Amino acid sequence: MKAVIINEFGGTGVMKIEDVERPVPAADEILIKVYASGVNPVDRAVREGGNDILRPYLKWPLILGWDASGIVEEIGSNVTNFKKGDEVYGVPNFPGNGSYAEYMAAKASQFALKPKNLSFNKAAAIPLTGLVAANSIFDLGKLEAGQRIFIQGASGSVGNFAVQFAKVKGAYVIGSASTDKLEFVKQLGADEVIDYKTQSFEELLQDIDVVLEASSVRDNKERLKSIAVLKKGGIFISANVDFPFDDAVKKAMEKKNVKGEFLAAQTNHLTWLNQFA
Ligand SMILES: NC(=O)c1ccc[n+]([C@@H]2O[C@H](COP(=O)([O-])OP(=O)(O)OC[C@H]3O[C@@H](n4cnc5c(N)ncnc54)[C@H](OP(=O)(O)O)[C@@H]3O)[C@@H](O)[C@H]2O)c1
Incomplete structure (x- = not known):
């Protein structure tokens, strides 16, 4: 799958679109096909170097983006509250791999069903x-x-x-x-x-x-x-x-x-x- 990854801290130029492995959801996770990703000040802060608290948790290559909406593609073996095809929105994995990607795996507990009357774009601006x-x-x-x-x-x-x-x-x-x-x-x-x-x-x-x-x-x-x-x-x-x-x-x-x-x-x-x- 394609993802926007960073391999170093810096300006917008450190963001690269690359092919990476599609993640496999763990037992308590859902795999989401990302339709929209929100952008927050924290994305820039992490890209520019994070801080002393965050830095130990940042691993290369890192996928930014901690606001997302999309459609559930797969569910982990312990997930009971979602099924394939559900439209969802949530805050994935901060400060791990996020939503600037075609797919992401994230804890089911970090997501909810997206209201039907909200577009994917609007929904990804909320969580x-x-x-x-x-x-x-x-x-x-x-x-x-x-x-x-x-x-x-x-x-x-x-x-x-x-x-x-x-x-x-x-x-x-x-x-x-x-x-x-x-x-x-x-x-x-x-x-x-x-x-x-x-x-x-x-x-x-x-x-x-x-x-x-x-x-x-x-x-x-x-x-x-x-x-x-x-x-x-x-x-x-x-x-x-x-x-x-x-x-x-x-x-x-x-x-x-x-x-x-x-x-x-x-x-x-x-x-x-x-x-x-
Ligand atoms: N802890 C977390 O998980 C978390 C999550 C999200 C955000 N944050 C942090 O929370 C803060 C707000 O985030 P955001 O996404 O809401 O940012 P934002 O949309 O850019 O809003 C910033 C707010 O600060 C106001 N502001 C700017 N300069 C000011 C000044 N000199 N005096 C008083 N108010 C001023 C702005 O007012 P005007 O636009 O009217 O000038 C605006 O209301 C950021 O510092 C962000 O890093 C933390």
Whole structure:
């Protein structure tokens, strides 16, 4: 089969289309004929060298792409929830071989049936960012109806899902974005929007229950401001797993009894997501 592989870190030029062995699904895996692959910031980050946490897991040749939709071609001997011909979508194998390929084998638990009314292209844009948004809000943020959540980067791929999920939950949602995207964030359902280019959220907010750092900003000084707007015992969740909390952030969280978490697409919420398709 054909796949886009990398054999070294670098710019877009390190991606090569080559013939590789078609994978064989293990007992708990499905073999998927890939119809569409999503592209995320993490694809570029891995291609450019990953980080200290990821690098030991990256093996050459590596197939990038951790968002996919396709059709089940084969099922592993222990798989009972899919059959050949099912249309599926999910987050395969991160940080192992991904979806820039004609076929991929991935754990059945990482996939769900694709809603019939979503095209393969649209479906492949959802799983990774949709799951990290759901994971951050429901599993880590424990968001409840009536609570106030501040979503930084509400116009982004993770953030826009987070705004919508938080609204479904019945929370009061405040989202930050750049000037041109504020209207979009309002249309998603945000109760309040903050323009990060012209406003300082730390002057506008206080006693927030949950802050989700879904922006691409990696700056512990910004995090100190986020912790300042949280209530005592609030929850701070960051999407930027590659950028650890420094001592000042840890201290500020401890002082306010704030719980700090890094999100990941750990739990498969795709079946839950399907009700909105
Ligand atoms: N842990 C995981 O599994 C995981 C998964 C996916 C993503 N991520 C990380 O989560 C972050 C968001 O990913 P994404 O795919 O949603 O990215 P994205 O679509 O590029 O969104 C980035 C967001 O950050 C906002 N932003 C940019 N510069 C900003 C600034 N100076 N101040 C405040 N906000 C700013 C953008 O606002 P405007 O567009 O309005 O300027 C946008 O809302 C990335 O850092 C990504 O690496 C982590």
